[in-house]
Structure formats: structure tokens, C-alpha cells
Amino acid sequence: MNFESIDRVRPLLWNGEFLRILDQRLLPHQQEYIDCRSAQDVAEAIRTLAVRGAPAIGIAGAYGVVLAATKVSAERGQVALRHIDATLDLLENARPTAVNLRWAVQRMRAALSNMGAKWSSELEAEAIAIQAEDLAANRTMGRLGAECLIQGARVLTHCNTGSLATAGFGTALGVIRAGVASGRIAMVYASETRPWLQGSRLTVWELLQDGIEATLIVDSASAYLMQQGKIDAVIVGADRICANGDVANKIGTYAHALAAKAHGVKVMVVAPSTTVDMATVCGADIEIEQRSGTELTHIGGTAVGADAASIYNPVFDITPAACIDFLVTERGVIEHPDAEKMAEVFSRLSST
Amino acid sequence: MNFESIDRVRPLLWNGEFLRILDQRLLPHQQEYIDCRSAQDVAEAIRTLAVRGAPAIGIAGAYGVVLAATKVSAERGQVALRHIDATLDLLENARPTAVNLRWAVQRMRAALSNMGAKWSSELEAEAIAIQAEDLAANRTMGRLGAECLIQGARVLTHCNTGSLATAGFGTALGVIRAGVASGRIAMVYASETRPWLQGSRLTVWELLQDGIEATLIVDSASAYLMQQGKIDAVIVGADRICANGDVANKIGTYAHALAAKAHGVKVMVVAPSTTVDMATVCGADIEIEQRSGTELTHIGGTAVGADAASIYNPVFDITPAACIDFLVTERGVIEHPDAEKMAEVFSRLSST
Numbered sequence: 277m278n279f280e281s282i283d284r285v286r287p288l289l290w291n292g293e294f295l296r297i298l299d300q301r302l303l304p305h306q307q308e309y310i311d312c313r314s315a316q317d318v319a320e321a322i323r324t325l326a327v328r329g330a331p332a333i334g335i336a337g338a339y340g341v342v343l344a345a346t347k348v349s350a351e352r353g354q355v356a357l358r359h360i361d362a363t364l365d366l367l368e369n370a371r372p373t374a375v376n377l378r379w380a381v382q383r384m385r386a387a388l389s390n391m392g393a394k395w396s397s398e399l400e401a402e403a404i405a406i407q408a409e410d411l412a413a414n415r416t417m418g419r420l421g422a423e424c425l426i427q428g429a430r431v432l433t434h435c436n437t438g439s440l441a442t443a444g445f446g447t448a449l450g451v452i453r454a455g456v457a458s459g460r461i462a463m464v465y466a467s468e469t470r471p472w473l474q475g476s477r478l479t480v481w482e483l484l485q486d487g488i489e490a491t492l493i494v495d496s497a498s499a500y501l502m503q504q505g506k507i508d509a510v511i512v513g514a515d516r517i518c519a520n521g522d523v524a525n526k527i528g529t530y531a532h533a534l535a536a537k538a539h540g541v542k543v544m545v546v547a548p549s550t551t552v553d554m555a556t557v558c559g560a561d562i563e564i565e566q567r568s569g570t571e572l573t574h575i576g577g578t579a580v581g582a583d584a585a586s587i588y589n590p591v592f593d594i595t596p597a598a599c600i601d602f603l604v605t606e607r608g609v610i611e612h613p614d615a616e617k618m619a620e621v622f623s624r625l626s627s628t
Numbered sequence: 629m630n631f632e633s634i635d636r637v638r639p640l641l642w643n644g645e646f647l648r649i650l651d652q653r654l655l656p657h658q659q660e661y662i663d664c665r666s667a668q669d670v671a672e673a674i675r676t677l678a679v680r681g682a683p684a685i686g687i688a689g690a691y692g693v694v695l696a697a698t699k700v701s702a703e704r705g706q707v708a709l710r711h712i713d714a715t716l717d718l719l720e721n722a723r724p725t726a727v728n729l730r731w732a733v734q735r736m737r738a739a740l741s742n743m744g745a746k747w748s749s750e751l752e753a754e755a756i757a758i759q760a761e762d763l764a765a766n767r768t769m770g771r772l773g774a775e776c777l778i779q780g781a782r783v784l785t786h787c788n789t790g791s792l793a794t795a796g797f798g799t800a801l802g803v804i805r806a807g808v809a810s811g812r813i814a815m816v817y818a819s820e821t822r823p824w825l826q827g828s829r830l831t832v833w834e835l836l837q838d839g840i841e842a843t844l845i846v847d848s849a850s851a852y853l854m855q856q857g858k859i860d861a862v863i864v865g866a867d868r869i870c871a872n873g874d875v876a877n878k879i880g881t882y883a884h885a886l887a888a889k890a891h892g893v894k895v896m897v898v899a900p901s902t903t904v905d906m907a908t909v910c911g912a913d914i915e916i917e918q919r920s921g922t923e924l925t926h927i928g929g930t931a932v933g934a935d936a937a938s939i940y941n942p943v944f945d946i947t948p949a950a951c952i953d954f955l956v957t958e959r960g961v962i963e964h965p966d967a968e969k970m971a972e973v974f975s976r977l978s979s980t
Contacts, residue, residue: 304934465940468924468933470822470846476924476933489937492924494822495848496880500945503882528848530855531883538886572820572828572844575927581820581828582656585841588817593852 285439285482287332288339290404295339299326300440304481312336315344315363322370322377325472329441330515330551331410334376338403340367341384345399353391353399372563373524373592374515375553380406410443413548413606414450421451421511421546421604422460429455429508430463432498433490435526436478437513437546447513447546449479451604456488465507466490467498469526471571471589495528499535510536514547519622521597521613522559527590533599544602545595552605552622559594567591637791637834639684640691642756647691651678652792656833664688667696667715674722674729677824681793682867682903683762686728690755692719693736697751705743705751724915725876725944726867727905732758762795765900765958766802773803773863773898773956774812781807781860782815784850785842787878788830789865789898799865799898801831803956808840817859818842819850821878823923823941847880851887862888866899871974873949873965874911879942885951896954897947904957904974911946919943 289296295312301324302308310326312318318340320326322333344363350356357364368381387402388395425431431452435441438449445453455461464483469475476492483490493501501507510532516524523529523545536543556562569587573579603610610617641648647664653676654660662678664670670692672678674685696715702708709716720733739754740747777783783804787793790801797805807813816835821827828844835842845853853859862884868876875881875897888895908914921939925931955962962969 305931467848468822470820470848473932476936478934480936481934484934484937491938491940492921492933492936493940494879494924495846496819496822496883497940497942497945499883499886500879500942501940503946527846527852531848531851531887534851534890535883535886538890569844572846575932576930578928578930579657580825580927581844582830582833582836584828584832584844585836586843588843588845588849588853590849590852593849594855 285485286444287327287440288335288407288443290339292400295336295343297321297327297336298440300328300478301326303477313343315340315367318343319367319370329436330374330376330513331442331447331548332440333371333374334380334550335407335410335443337367337377338380338384338406341381341388342400342403345388345396351393353388353395356395357385357388371565373565376550379550407443410548411445414442414445414447416606417447417546417548417604418445418450418454420609421544421602422455422458424544424602424604424609425455425460425509427460428462429460430465430506431455431461431509431511432465432467432501432507432532433479433511434467434475434529434532435469435513436474436482438479438482440478440482441513447548448511449482451511451544451546453486453488464488464490465501466492467495467528467532468492469528470495474526495531498532502535502539502541507541509542509544511544511546514545514551515592516556516562517545517547517552517603518556518558518562519554519618520558520615521600521603521618523595523600524559524562524564524592525595527593530593530595533595537599542601543599544604545600546604549605549607549622554618554622559596562594564590564592637837638796639679639792640687640759640795642691647688647695649673649679649688650792652680652830653678655829665695667692667719670695671719671722681788682726682728682865683794683799683900684792685723685726686732686902687759687762687795689719689729690732690736690758693733693740694752694755697740697748703745705740705747708747709737709740723917725917728902731902759795762900763797766794766797766799768958769799769898769900769956770797770802770806772961773896773954774807774810776896776954776956776961777807777812777861779812780814781812782817782858783807783813783861783863784817784819784853784859784884785831785863786819786827786881786884787821787865788826788834790831790834792830792834793865799900800863801834803863803896803898805838816840816842817853818844819847819880819884820844821880822847826878847883850884854887854891854893859893861894861896863896863898866897866903867944868908868914869897869899869904869955870908870910870914871906871970872910872967873952873955873970875947875952876911876914876916876944877947879945882945882947885947889951894953895951896956897952898956901957901959901974906970906974911948914946916942916944
């Protein structure tokens with residue numbers, strides 16, 4: 277099998293005029309697209325999770341900048357930037373935790389600022405480059421990550437980190453695609469990922485498109501599976517990686533990582549270098565997004581639970597660097613990441 | 629507040645002719661009752677989770693024996709027992725993991741076997757006694773458990789262990805009722821408990837009947853809350869407690885316990901002595917019930933996830949004794965349970 281050739285699921289399609297977004301709120305039962313024709317449309321799609329996944333919202337943000345600029349006539353990029361500055365702020369802050377969105381919008385800002393008369397086409401090319409670089413990074417990470425696994429590995433992944441969450445192929449799911457293709461991975465477990473069910477709605481569905489059969493479990497069953505010796509590695513993505521190697525990722529990642537540490541199971545974090553934020557010293561400095569309690573009490577629009585007096589719904593958590601065995605980016609694999617190792621690989625990012 | 633006087637939620641009502649069961653599959657949105665008029669009806673209600681909770685299914689099983697016996701005319705209990713033996717096997721095996729069901733049916737068998745001409749009324753009295761003893765045990769455990777907590781404790785409970793799961797008051801939820809009443813507990817978190825959502829459907833609802841406001845979280849958020857120092861103790865029930873102190877309880881209990889151990893959070897298991905099975909040496913010897921994968925893919929009858937290639941749905945897990953700080957039964961509190969301490973308190977149960 278060569279999963280690199282597979283291109284069935286694409287959450288983000290740019291056609292030169294608008295950004296077509298696969299509405300992930302409706303998956304897997306409906307495959308519908310939203311056409312975003314303004315930066316505001318893109319910000320709304322990001323805010324409401326029509327598009328989600330740290331790299332994917334970064335790419336969407338980049339195209340949002342292009343859309344914002346199409347409304348502007350100006351001779352130089354720097355002038356155009358002044359006109360759309362407030363709109364880009366809105367876009368950049370559509371969601372707080374994943375750093376990729378901020379990174380992509382800032383990269384687009386910086387590029388636009390330096391562009392001359394042809395800024396319009398160059399800006400579009402910059403967004404296309406961001407998307408292409410993400411796909412290339414994922415393929416590199418897939419290969420690097422799979423090489424860290426034992427032969428016949430039984431792996432658990434959390435949330436969705438596949439083509440749906442990226443430009444394609446995926447981060448953690450890219451490693452799983454590569455590992456299954458090479459025969460190194462023998463078994464894939466997917467945790468359902470409450471409250472938004474990215475695992476059962478997206479990951480299981482996406483893998484089935486490639487003919488990979490994942491076994492679905494409830495999130496809290498992972499510790500029990502590890503106790504029974506059924507899992508060799510936990511492979512997850514990241515929404516932000518700090519200068520000390522701490523990782524913000526989907527709520528439940530830390531619980532899986534703690535269980536892994538208690539059972540000698542490897543923990544692998546897979547994310548492009550655009551997810552690394554050397555300006556964030558450690559996990560405690562990351563703003564963790566809180567979302568509506570209805571994500572717990574309602575599923576598919578139907579009330580499932582009691583009217584709770586109170587709901588606490590942080591949608592990310594922090595996995596300390598000490599829990600991580602392999603940090604995989606397209607720049608290579610860092611084993612047992614810490615501030616020193618991070619600085620060696622990513623120090624030139626700290627100034628951005 | 630005196631929660632001992634509160635009697636609003638009762639899952640099991642015996643009226644001398646049939647057993648009325650509050651259908652927990654429909655809570656909290658509908659409060660409907662099922663009238664069980666035969667042991668087969670009771671077995672079906674247990675098997676389908678219309679009634680659930682280890683002590684509650686034990687009590688239901690006891691009344692199931694009474695119902696089985698009403699169909700029989702015999703002069704002596706021992707003769708009656710022979711007539712209903714196969715039916716009692718069915719009842720006893722309606723669910724495999726909780727030992728209370730087996731214990732209750734065996735106690736009823738043994739009692740019936742020794743009864744003379746008045747066996748019919750005596751058998752009913754035995755079932756009523758089992759129910760009354762459970763309620764009394766819960767009140768004792770509530771007091772004992774609450775005394776182990778620090779003042780102002782912020783506690784997390786998993787699944788539902790309240791009046792709905794017992795004869796009344798509850799096991800872990802009894803400790804929480806008692807602790808809130810005495811002012812010792814300042815904050816209650818309830819994890820939603822996938823896949824069956826006992827936390828969000830039952831625990832939050834049951835506590836609200838008493839005016840106790842629990843804060844609902846997804847199961848996998850507990851580790852993150854503990855990392856933030858927001859939880860002082862995890863308080864759970866049990867479906868079976870082994871001779872070495874290992875505990876089988878709702879899937880996710882072990883994950884909470886591992887996270888607690890990593891953060892210095894106390895773990896308290898609360899269960900009546902009828903949940904102790906000294907004949908089971910350790911957790912690995914317990915049969916863990918596997919239930920249908922539709923519990924994950926469908927919520928309230930609606931398909932929520934993708935058609936998964938495979939689903940693994942163990943509904944209990946094993947928490948090793950080493951993770952447990954307080955094991956609370958009506959006989960007292962065992963700190964850091966092990967085989968020796970268990971034998972001291974429960975050895976006379978080993979022959980049953």
C-alpha cells in the first residue's frame with residue numbers, strides 16, 4: 277500500500293476565488309461543503325469547528341488573509357495590509373490555543389508587508405505554499421515517526437490528526453498511515469474523543485476511506501488496555517509545543533500519556549514545526565480554550581444528559597515534556613524533549 | 629442539611645406482588661417504571677440496564693428469587709428451590725462482573741433451602757432484609773467515608789453510585805451526600821462516564837434532586853483538573869472487590885486512579901461488604917463484561933460516529949489495590965488495602 281498517493285479526504289480546497297471547506301460538524305453522516313468568500317466567513321468556520329485541526333486552521337487562516345486582501349485595491353502590500361489589519365486580528369484570534377493559526381496569519385502579514393505591485397498573486401502563492409509545505413512536512417513526519425515504532429506495534433491515537441486536520445496525510449495519523457503501509461503497525465485503536473467525538477466521527481471514518489480498520493474505544497478505556505498489554509505506543513498531534521517541550525493537545529491527551537507512563541508505553545507527539553512556539557516558555561503559559569457546555573449535554577443536537585448545574589469544558593490539556601518519548605517534526609525526531617534540545621532545533625523560530 | 633431523610637429517588641419498589649423498577653435507560657428525560665412480575669422480567673431488566681449499579685442489581689436479583697418462587701407450590705423451601713433452580717441460574721448470570729447479584733441470589737438460595745412451611749413469607753422477608761441492610765450500610769459508609777476527607781475537599785466521582793444504584797443514599801454518592809451535608813465537601817465534579825453516560829444522565833440529575841450542584845466534565849479531563857490542583861479526592865463505587873483489594877468498577881475508574889496517583893490525589897472506593905468477593909484472588913481473575921459497540925456509536929438511538937470497523941467496549945476495568953487510599957465498607961475503613969488487611973476484615977466471607 278502506498279498511502280502517499282491517496283487523496284480522498286481534503287478539508288480545504290482553494291479554487292482561486294473562494295475557499296471550500298468540508299464541514300466537519302456534519303461528518304461522517306453528511307459530506308457538505310461551505311464556500312468561504314471572505315475572511316469573516318473563514319473566521320466563523322474556524323470558530324464553529326466547521327474546520328478544525330491545528331495545521332488545517334492555520335492553512336484556512338492563510339487563505340482568509342488572501343480573501344481579506346481581495347477586497348482591497350492598493351499599490352503596495354504594506355498599504356493593503358493597513359486596510360485589512362483589523363480583519364486579520366479577527367482571523368488570528370478565532371481560536372486561542374493552536375499556534376498554527378496565529379503563525380500562518382503572521383507569516384501572511386509579514387509577506388504582504390514586503391510585497392510590491394504584484395502583491396495580489398504573490399499573496400495567493402504564499403497561502404498555497406503554506407498548504408503545500410504542510411503536506412510535505414506530514415509525509416516527512418510520517419516516515420520519521422513510523423521508524424521509531426517497534427515492528428508489529430499496536431498504537432492508540434486520540435482526536436483526529438489526519439487529512440481532515442491538515443493539508444493532507446496527517447500528523448499522528450500520517451505516522452499511522454506510513455506505519456500501516458510499511459507493515460510496522462499491526463493494530464490501530466482510536467479513542468472516541470469526547471466531547472466532540474473527533475475519534476469516532478472523523479478518525480475512524482477517515483481511516484476507513486484508506487481501508488485501515490481502527491478499533492474504537494471510549495477515551496477512558498486506554499489505561500485498561502495498557503494494563504492488559506494491548507498498546508505499544510500512543511501517537512497524537514499537538515496544538516502548541518512550548519520551548520520546554522510541553523505540549524497542548526486535545527483534552528484527554530494528558531490522561532493517555534499518564535497511563536502510558538505508568539505502563540511503559542511510548543508516547544509520540546507528531547506536529548509540524550509551525551506548531552512549535554518558542555515564545556511560550558511552558559505549558560502553564562498556554563491559554564486553554566473553554567467551549568460551551570452543550571458540547572457535553574447535547575450530541576447531534578439531542579439532549580443526552582441532565583440539565584447540569586455547571587459544566588467545565590476545557591478542550592485542550594497540557595502534556596508535560598517529561599511524558600513524551602518522541603517529538604516528531606519535519607526537522608527530525610527529538611527523543612525525550614527538553615528546553616535544551618528544543619532550542620537546538622527550533623531556536624531560530626523564537627524570534628518570530 | 630440532613631440528606632439521610634431524603635428519599636426522592638428509588639430505583640426499586642417492591643409492593644408484595646411485583647417489583648417496580650425505575651427505567652434508568654430513559655433518565656433523566658423520562659421517569660418511567662417497569663413492573664417485573666417474574667424472575668425472567670427481572671433478569672431482562674438487569675441485562676438491558678433498566679436497573680444498574682452493583683448493589684441495586686443484587687437487590688433486584690433477590691426480589692427476582694421471590695418472584696420465581698411465587699409460581700411454585702411446595703411444602704418446604706428445599707423442594708421449592710429445586711423447582712426454580714434453573715431460573716435462579718438465569719438470574720444470577722444476567723450480568724457477570726458485579727458480585728452483588730451472585731451474592732444476593734446465593735443468599736436467597738441458601739435461605740430458601742433452610743425454610744419450612746412458611747417459606748413463602750420468609751423468602752419475601754429475606755429480600756426485604758437485603759434491601760434494608762444495603763440502605764443501612766450506605767448510611768454507615770457515608771459517615772465513615774466523609775470523615776476521611778479533608779475539610780473543604782473538592783471531589784470527583786465517576787459513574788453513578790447513588791440511590792439509583794443501591795437501596796438508597798448510595799455508596800460513593802452516599803459519602804458525597806454526607807460530606808456535603810456536614811460541610812466537609814466544598815465542590816463536586818462528576819465525570820460523564822462514557823459510553824452509557826451514567827454521570828451526565830444519572831449522577832448530575834440525582835444530585836440536583838437533593839440540591840447538590842455537581843460540575844460535569846468529560847472523563848478524560850480529570851487528569852488535567854488534577855494537574856491544575858482542582859481535585860482532592862476521587863470517590864468511586866465498586867462492582868467487585870478482590871481478596872487482595874483490587875477493585876473492578878466502571879470503565880474509566882482506573883484512568884482516574886492513575887491520574888490521582890500521579891498528582892497526590894486520594895482515591896476512595898466505597899462499597900458494601902456484599903461487593904467483596906474473597907473467592908476472587910485478584911483483579912485479573914474477574915470476568916470483565918463486554919457490551920455492544922452500539923453503546924459508543926449510538927447515543928439516545930441516534931448514530932453519532934462512523935460505522936466503525938471494530939469496537940472494543942469493556943464496561944469495567946481493574947484498579948489495583950496499590951492505587952487505593954481508602955476502602956470504605958460498612959465494616960470500617962481500610963487504608964491502603966492489601967491481602968492481609970482484607971483477610972482481617974472479610975475472611976469470614978471467604979466461605980460463601
